[in-house]
Amino acid sequence: MKNKEIARIFNEISEYLEMDGVAFKPYAYQKAAMTLENLPGDLDGLYHQGGLKALKKIPGIGESMAQKIEEYLTTGKIRYYEDLKAKMPINLEEIVGVEGVGPKKAKVLFEQLGIRTLEELEEAAQAHKIAPLFGFGPKTEENILQGIGFLKTAKGRFLIGDILPLAQEILEKLRGLKEVEQADVAGSLRRRKETIGDVDFLVISNKPEKVMDFFVNLPGVVKVWGHGTTKSSVRLKEGFDMDLRVIPGESYGAALQYFTGSKEHNIALRKIAIEQGYKLSEYGLFQGETPVAAKKEEEVYARLGLAWIPPDLREDRGEIDAALNGKLPDLIGYQDIKGEVHVHSNWNGGQQSIREIAAAAMKMGYEYVGISDHTQFLKIEHGLDEKQLRSRNKEIDEINQELKSAGHKFTVLKGCEANIMGDGSIDILDEVLAEMDFVIAGIHSQFKMDREEMTKRMITAMENPHVDIISHPTGRLLKKREEYDIYLDKILAAAQATKTVLEINAHPERLDLNDLNIHVCKKMGIKMVINTDTHQVDQLRLMPFGIAQARRGWAEKEDIINAWPVKKFLQMLK
Ligand code: DGT
Numbered sequence: 156m157k158n159k160e161i162a163r164i165f166n167e168i169s170e171y172l173e174m175d176g177v178a179f180k181p182y183a184y185q186k187a188a189m190t191l192e193n194l195p196g197d198l199d200g201l202y203h204q205g206g207l208k209a210l211k212k213i214p215g216i217g218e219s220m221a222q223k224i225e226e227y228l229t230t231g232k233i234r235y236y237e238d239l240k241a242k243m244p245i246n247l248e249e250i251v252g253v254e255g256v257g258p259k260k261a262k263v264l265f266e267q268l269g270i271r272t273l274e275e276l277e278e279a280a281q282a283h284k285i286a287p288l289f290g291f292g293p294k295t296e297e298n299i300l301q302g303i304g305f306l307k308t309a310k311g312r313f314l315i316g317d318i319l320p321l322a323q324e325i326l327e328k329l330r331g332l333k334e335v336e337q338a339d340v341a342g343s344l345r346r347r348k349e350t351i352g353d354v355d356f357l358v359i360s361n362k363p364e365k366v367m368d369f370f371v372n373l374p375g376v377v378k379v380w381g382h383g384t385t386k387s388s389v390r391l392k393e394g395f396d397m398d399l400r401v402i403p404g405e406s407y408g409a410a411l412q413y414f415t416g417s418k419e420h421n422i423a424l425r426k427i428a429i430e431q432g433y434k435l436s437e438y439g440l441f442q443g444e445t446p447v448a449a450k451k452e453e454e455v456y457a458r459l460g461l462a463w464i465p466p467d468l469r470e471d472r473g474e475i476d477a478a479l480n481g482k483l484p485d486l487i488g489y490q491d492i493k494g495e496v497h498v499h500s501n502w503n504g505g506q507q508s509i510r511e512i513a514a515a516a517m518k519m520g521y522e523y524v525g526i527s528d529h530t531q532f533l534k535i536e537h538g539l540d541e542k543q544l545r546s547r548n549k550e551i552d553e554i555n556q557e558l559k560s561a562g563h564k565f566t567v568l569k570g571c572e573a574n575i576m577g578d579g580s581i582d583i584l585d586e587v588l589a590e591m592d593f594v595i596a597g598i599h600s601q602f603k604m605d606r607e608e609m610t611k612r613m614i615t616a617m618e619n620p621h622v623d624i625i626s627h628p629t630g631r632l633l634k635k636r637e638e639y640d641i642y643l644d645k646i647l648a649a650a651q652a653t654k655t656v657l658e659i660n661a662h663p664e665r666l667d668l669n670d671l672n673i674h675v676c677k678k679m680g681i682k683m684v685i686n687t688d689t690h691q692v693d694q695l696r697l698m699p700f701g702i703a704q705a706r707r708g709w710a711e712k713e714d715i716i717n718a719w720p721v722k723k724f725l726q727m728l729k
């Protein structure tokens with residue numbers, strides 16, 4: 156797929172243009188990049204079928220951008236971009252990837268200090284060469300060092316959203332081999348962690364050589380770290396590693412338990428085994444030399460007096476005690492979601508009409524979908540003002556009428572994702588907010604605020620009687636941006652007091668709230684809603700990532716309001 160490469164180049168073009176203070180155009184390129192990233196089809200295929208004309212049909216892609224896409228598809232290069240890069244030969248993606256460094260600052264850093272790479276940026280900050288620059292100062296210098304530190308800790312881990320589809324494809328291929336009796340994913344991927352170090356496959360086979368040959372020769376393998384009969388290890392072109400282990404059938408359950416981890420869970424489990432006079436390893440649960448449980452994972456847990464623990468919970472956060480005492484949560488399931496309410500339509504520049512969204516949501520088996528277009532403050536997303544929101548609501552009323560006439564039991568809800576301004580106020584008049592079925596409020600600007608101020612800002616928003624839901628509450632972007640600097644305990648207390656629902660944003664780049672925060676919310680009785688934040692209708696399919704996150708936070712159906720029927724859902728709101 157060239158889509159991602161071209162999107163990356165468009166993003167950089169946008170940044171180069173922003174450096175030079177060009178008006179409007181940077182936004183157009185940024186927006187186009189987002190569109191290309193989320194395009195369901197392959198640009199190459201699209202172009203081969205329909206040529207330049209087909210490219211121009213993509214929303215937000217005009218003549219000149221279409222030509223650039225064509226140039227890339229046919230020559231592998233975009234001259235316009237190469238020229239921009241030649242003028243300022245820096246690793247732009249790396250440098251603006253640091254929180255708080257935008258294109259304009261990157262330009263100053265290059266012109267004044269010759270900084271081209273992340274490494275040079277870090278050296279300069281450590282040597283305090285950045286603070287004296289005009290428009291920077293010691294606070295910015297400190298933020299830069301912090302931002303670089305954050306990027307370093309995220310290095311070497313991959314978003315589950317990028318890994319899971321590829322791993323599932325490979326798992327299916329393994330399962331399709333006649334030499335393979337059983338195959339599973341283990342490790343952090345089976346636990347559905349938000350970031351993945353490497354992928355671990357386990358297989359039962361009586362012809363391990365065949366399976367291993369197949370594995371190390373998979374398309375996309377760029378390096379073979381090891382090629383044995385019990386274990387092989389490879390790197391894929393996407394940059395991550397995969398291990399494959401062939402396990403004897405009689406100890407498969409014990410191996411699956413062991414290699415699923417987490418390490419912390421295993422250590423705690425092994426302690427219980429020892430207390431009970433057993434020995435636990437990847438080969439089985441042993442009494443002396445005699446294996447007493449090994450074939451099935453359930454048997455290992457059962458023999459220790461534990462209920463089987465869903466992999467999502469295996470982090471040594473109380474799950475073993477809960478399993479001992481029959482107190483494991485009845486986790487929300489993948490089929491339990493009845494609707495969702497964070498979907499952007501073409502009213503705010505999204506690609507799909509409300510009718511298309513409704514059709515897609517019905518196809519997913521939902522009973523309702525909420526349209527939550529951006530509001531006026533967010534210019535880049537074509538945020539709606541009061542008048543536009545009202546016109547859009549009229550369209551939703553019409554669509555609901557149509558659906559009813561056609562005999563569908565499905566409701567489109569009227570909502571918005573309004574902006575929380577710097578002072579905590581909302582960028583839409585109360586009387587219009589009052590006309591909505593639900594109001595989401597979120598922060599989309601001024602991410603770096605003093606902790607007191609940021610906390611107050613969010614609490615003020617939650618105290619607004621019209622604000623039902625806070626979107627992506629901590630603001631993190633995995634591998635990109637840290638959480639806001641906030642007193643989360645105060646914010647959660649305010650959510651509890653004001654009965655504000657907090658979002659579990661299912662987008663793999665966000666997964667916000669995280670598992671630990673979800674767990675705290677559950678204990679405090681704060682309700683949550685799992686939303687995909689869809690800007691392109693295919694993204695409704697991201698829901699399972701949010702469900703996995705909820706499960707990792709011990710959430711049950713009663714904690715998640717969009718696992719409820721529409722009537723009860725609406726009653727829960729303020
Ligand atoms: P990752 O790959 O960093 O996302 O995380 P995991 O959990 O997949 O870790 P990985 O791939 O190193 O190992 C897979 C599982 O094998 C791990 O979850 C638990 C088990 N394991 C690995 N090393 C150890 C160890 O030293 N002690 C114990 N008890 N278990 C281990």
Ligand code: CA
Pocket residue numbers: 342343344352353354355
């Ligand atoms: Ca792993």
Ligand code: CA
Pocket residue numbers: 342353354355398
């Ligand atoms: Ca591994």
